Amino acid sequence: MKRLATRGRWSYAVPAIAILAGVLFGVSAATSGGQDLRPETRSLVDVVQSGNDRVAAQQRTVAKLQAEVNALNSQSDSSGLRSLQAQVDQKARSAGFTGVTGTVVSVTLNDSKLDPSQLPEGANNDWLLVHQQDVQGVVNALWKGGATAMMLMDQRVISTSAVRCVGNTLLLQGRVYSPPFTITAMGDPAQLKAALExxxxxxxxxxxxxxxxxxxxVQTKKNVTFPAYGGGLSLQYAKVPAGSVGAQ
Structure with a gap:
């Protein structure tokens, strides 16, 4: 009789367990939305490459739209519009929005290859790396020296372009670069080199x-062509949250 009673309890328990398992399975499927609840971890290299690809695609789109605008502008026969367009073109060259060709001074900064164990007393490993202030110092000196156009790595930059470094990597207009870092300025070579000195x-x-x-x-090169500046123009700055001390 006892064995029969036990079997009877199990006959009720098995369907109940099956129903509960089905409910849990349904909840899991709804939560995941048909996706793996344990997504494969992406490496930092993949994330950086994905970001670079998106930026490159956006820059291609901007270039295509600019070409269409230029084509429409060239179709006008109005002398007044041609005069205005000439003024726009001149301002665009000054602002970096058109390609330019000329003589440049190229400055390349690189991390030291010295082994940390060979550092002089009192030094630390940071001394072996190129830092943000080093890149910014060269950029500022070249602008002061009369640079008419500038590139940082493979991107055209303007006077408001932000130079940011994280560790020994450079962040510029949505893209990431590793050393060596090359800054190339167009202008009078003698003046640019004097400004660096x-x-x-x-x-x-x-x-x-x-x-x-x-x-x-530091090198001087002739007949170098810079592309037009393709970065953003909006300036971003910090804001004090409403209600914070000092906020008005």
Whole structure:
């Protein structure tokens, strides 16, 4: 009799367990939306590459739209419009919105190849890396030296372009770069080189070139073509949240 009673209880329990399992399975499927609840982890390299690809696609779209605008502008026969267009073109060249060709001064900064164990007393590993202030110092010196156009790595930059570094990587207009970092400025080579020689920030960097072997190379090149600037124009700045101390 006891064995029969036990079997009877199991005969009720098995269907109940099956129903509960079905409910849990349905909830899991609804939660995941048909997707894997354990997505495969993407590496940092994949994330960076994906971001670079998106930026490149957007830049191609901008270039295509600009070409269409230029084609429409060229169809006008009005002398008044042609005069206005000439003024726009001149301003566009000054602002970096058209391609330019000329003589340039190229500056390349690179991390030191010195082993950390060979650092002088009191130094640390940060001394071996090119930092944001080093890149910004060269950029500022070249603008002060009369640069009429500039590129950082493979991108055209303007005076408001932001230089940002995280560790030893450079973030520029949505793309990520590793050293060596090359800054190329168009203008009078003698004036640009003099500006580099006389700039305090660049002089400070050159001290570490001699001390621990940071890379610093300056070259003059002729007939170099810069593309038009393809970055954004909106300036972004921090705002004090409403209700915070000091907010009005």
């Amino acid at each position: 006389n700039d305090p920030s660049v002089a400070g960097y050159r001290q570490y070139v001699d001390m621990i072997g940071l890379g610093y190379d």
